[in-house]
Amino acid sequence: MPYVNIKVTREGGPDGTGPTPAEKTQLIKGVTDLLQNVLNKSPATTFVVIDEVSLDDWGISGRSARDIRATES
Amino acid sequence: MPYVNIKVTREGGPDGTGPTPAEKTQLIKGVTDLLQNVLNKSPATTFVVIDEVSLDDWGISGRSARDIRATES
Amino acid sequence: MPYVNIKVTREGGPDGTGPTPAEKTQLIKGVTDLLQNVLNKSPATTFVVIDEVSLDDWGISGRSARDIRATES
Amino acid sequence: MPYVNIKVTREGGPDGTGPTPAEKTQLIKGVTDLLQNVLNKSPATTFVVIDEVSLDDWGISGRSARDIRATES
Amino acid sequence: MPYVNIKVTREGGPDGTGPTPAEKTQLIKGVTDLLQNVLNKSPATTFVVIDEVSLDDWGISGRSARDIRATES
Amino acid sequence: MPYVNIKVTREGGPDGTGPTPAEKTQLIKGVTDLLQNVLNKSPATTFVVIDEVSLDDWGISGRSARDIRATES
Structure with missing residues (x-):
């Protein structure tokens, strides 16, 4: 009786607003x-x-993912 | 000094959009x-x-709750 | 299909090492x-x-629960 | 390779709707x-x-933070 | 930059004390x-x-997994 | 009323078995x-x-931290 929590940033997908329901179903099934x-x-x-996390709310290397993505662009 | 996290699907309630504030207060009190x-x-x-989780983001039996609810209807 | 996580400090119970299996069953049932x-x-x-958390690993008011309990004694 | 999760109530900030991106960056950096x-x-x-939690979804002392804030006002 | 948490009961494996390091590596890789x-x-x-959870600390159907396993035997 | 969860690998510290109570207190205070x-x-x-996680239970890059540390030595 496992419990799995998957957190991903809310980005990507067809309109840039995060994974689609079909992609989420692939994660659940997989x-x-x-x-x-x-x-x-x-x-x-x-x-x-599954939790989608805003780019402002995700940090790595002491910076927000929002800031990291802006620098990459 | 306990910490309790309750995750439920965002469904039910008077307008189908999840538990009401009064129901949440009952959970907290209880x-x-x-x-x-x-x-x-x-x-x-x-x-x-308390976390309300979208039906697309909750999986059981390898399927999303959205898909399970659609099959039940 | 709810998921509930209850975190308590590992203390109390008959021998001071935390809740008994019977107490945990009461929490689960309740x-x-x-x-x-x-x-x-x-x-x-x-x-x-249910997660039991060591007194060294739980903090409140900027102090560990271990330190707080020692002060109370 | 630590993982840190910070949960705060969605309140405060310049327009009362929670921490600003700049404040979140301070938390991440700090x-x-x-x-x-x-x-x-x-x-x-x-x-x-970082998770922002609605005042209806946060409980302490058996009451929601929404109810506690209303009493304080 | 995803974060995944997998919780399983501490049971099974070659000596009944939970998944082996090799099985955990398969989960991580998979x-x-x-x-x-x-x-x-x-x-x-x-x-x-990955979190292994004692059978006393996992509940389903209002019973602990310990109690459920005892009934199944 | 924030809640913070800090997960670190169980390594380092004076005897290699993880952070000391004093280090944990610094994290809590900080x-x-x-x-x-x-x-x-x-x-x-x-x-x-604070949760200490065994090196077998922490994965990054599709490998366990145990395996990564062994390769580094």
């Missing part, structure tokens, strides 16, 4: 299959929660 | 009372954080 | 009932995860 | 520096995620 | 590949944290 | 001060929880 294949966990009791 | 009754924890230092 | 009563959530898909 | 100074952790692999 | 394949996320900034 | 200075949050209602 990680559920992984847990079944590696640890024999039942999909029926595998929970997955 | 779990705070529970921790006081069972473990003698002080309400003054019991934190509760 | 919060599952609460979600069923308030939001009509099914117990079959309500997950609860 | 906690990344702290981990480098205390534990010699590399900023390049220090992740910070 | 979910990192998944995020690269679906969302084009860089493995270099994909963090994975 | 991040509590930071939230007071940047957002005017009260230390009395600032919670900090």
Whole structure:
């Protein structure tokens, strides 16, 4: 009965506003299959929660992802 | 000094958009009372954080809750 | 299909090393009932995860719980 | 390679709707520096995620922060 | 720069005490590949944290996993 | 009333088994001060929880930290 939380930045996808429902379904299906294949966990009791995080709210290297993306452009 | 995080899908409630503030207050009050009754924890230092999760972002059985709800209808 | 995480300090209980299995079961049962009563959530898909946190690893008021407990004694 | 999650209520800031991007950057920079100074952790692999939580979704003392703020006013 | 947290019960594996390091590496590799394949996320900034949870600390259907496993035996 | 969770690998410190209680206190004090200075949050209602994560349970670049550390040596 695993619980998986996936946090990604809200960016990319067809209109730049984050993963599409179809992409999220691929993540849910993929990680559920992984847990079944590696640890024999039942999909029926595998929970997955996806969080999209604003670029202002994600930090790495002491900078926000917003600032990092602006520098990359 | 407990910390409790409650994640629920954003559905139900009077207009289908998730729990009302009054329902959330019942959850906050109920779990705070529970921790006081069972473990003698002080309400003054019991934190509760509620997260509503979009049906696209919640997975079970390798499917999104959105897809599961659509099949049920 | 709610997910609940309860974090408590590892203290109290019959030998001072934290909640007993019976107390944890009361927390699991209590919060599952609460979600069923308030939001009509099914117990079959309500997950609860309890974390016991060492007094050295819990901070409030800028001090560790270990330090706070020592001052109280 | 630390991971830090900071949850704050969505209030305050110049228009009352929560911390500004500049304030969030100060949090990201500050906690990344702290981990480098205390534990010699590399900023390049220090992740910070900030969550703003609605006043309805935050509880303390068995009440929502919304209710507490209303009483204070 | 995704962050993934995987929580599983501490059971199974060769001696019944939970997943082996090799199985954990499969989970880490598998979910990192998944995020690269679906969302084009860089493995270099994909963090994975695995938590093993005691059977006493995991609840479903209002019961602990310890109690559920005992009933199944 | 902020809540902060800091996850670090269980390594370093005087005997290689992770941060000392004194170092943890510095983290607790430092991040509590930071939230007071940047957002005017009260230390009395600032919670900090530190998690030490085994090197087998932390992944980056699709590898466990255990494997990465072994390669570095």
